[in-house]
Amino acid sequence: xxxxxxxxxxxxxxxxxxxxxxxxxxxxxxxxxxxxxxxxxxxxxxxxxxxxxxxxxxxxxxxxxxxxxxxxxxxxxxxxxxxxxxxxxxxxxxxxxxxxxxxxxxxxxxxxxx
Amino acid sequence: xxxxxxxxxxxxxxxxxxxxxxxxxxxxxxxxxxxxxxxxxxxxxxxxxxxxxxxxxxxxxxxxxxxxxxxxxxxxxxxxxxxxxxxxxxxxxxxxxxxxxxxxxxxxxxxxx
Numbered sequence: 001x002x003x004x005x006x007x008x009x010x011x012x013x014x015x016x017x018x019x020x021x022x023x024x025x026x027x028x029x030x031x032x033x034x035x036x037x038x039x040x041x042x043x044x045x046x047x048x049x050x051x052x053x054x055x056x057x058x059x060x061x062x063x064x065x066x067x068x069x070x071x072x073x074x075x076x077x078x079x080x081x082x083x084x085x086x087x088x089x090x091x092x093x094x095x096x097x098x099x100x101x102x103x104x105x106x107x108x109x110x111x112x113x114x
Numbered sequence: 115x116x117x118x119x120x121x122x123x124x125x126x127x128x129x130x131x132x133x134x135x136x137x138x139x140x141x142x143x144x145x146x147x148x149x150x151x152x153x154x155x156x157x158x159x160x161x162x163x164x165x166x167x168x169x170x171x172x173x174x175x176x177x178x179x180x181x182x183x184x185x186x187x188x189x190x191x192x193x194x195x196x197x198x199x200x201x202x203x204x205x206x207x208x209x210x211x212x213x214x215x216x217x218x219x220x221x222x223x224x225x226x227x
Binding site: 004005034036041043044045046049067089101102104105106107113 | 116118120124147149150154155156157158159162170205207215216218219220223
């Protein structure tokens with residue numbers, strides 16, 4: 001049973017436009033969420049995170065929105081650049097939990113076309 | 115400050131052999147996690163270790179897989195008697211503590227022939 005779901009395996013956008021990547025979760029205990037970016041043959045790279053006490057966190061071109069009631073979060077990239085082309089993973093964990101391990105979605109492959 | 119170091123980057127083993135994957139966490143990080151990524155899948159948690167302790171191994175297959183993080187030296191993920199289904203990318207991540215971002219190594223790609 002997948003606790004973190006990224007329902008779009010791929011997304012294609014034009015350079016300069018907005019990229020919106022979506023993520024849904026089922027475990028109401030999750031209250032810390034992260035986005036990672038991954039290039040082929042590389043490890044995931046941390047992008048941005050948000051805790052459940054917030055509904056928005058912004059870092060440069062990247063903004064993460066959290067809708068707790070809908071158990072949904074999204075990553076907005078504005079403006080999109082060709083170098084953003086990668087696989088983006090959504091991950092979640094339980095804040096204050098004793099484990100700290102992350103539960104990952106299956107990823108969304110973003111292609112930004114020049 | 116070097117990042118998380120994993121070696122080897124690529125490992126080829128014949129069925130029945132042993133595979134040893136090594137991970138050196140970032141300096142100052144005492145929490146190490148191992149994840150496995152199968153083709154077209156997300157990363158799946160395997161095991162969480164702190165120095166000399168296995169904290170959570172709920173994601174580890176019950177047989178053939180083991181992990182350690184000794185007082186000195188890297189963390190080791192060991193797979194005995196490998197089978198083709200073990201072929202995957204294995205990633206190690208380290209954190210300073212709970213609920214901090216995990217920093218990942220570049221992974222070890224294991225191919226079982």
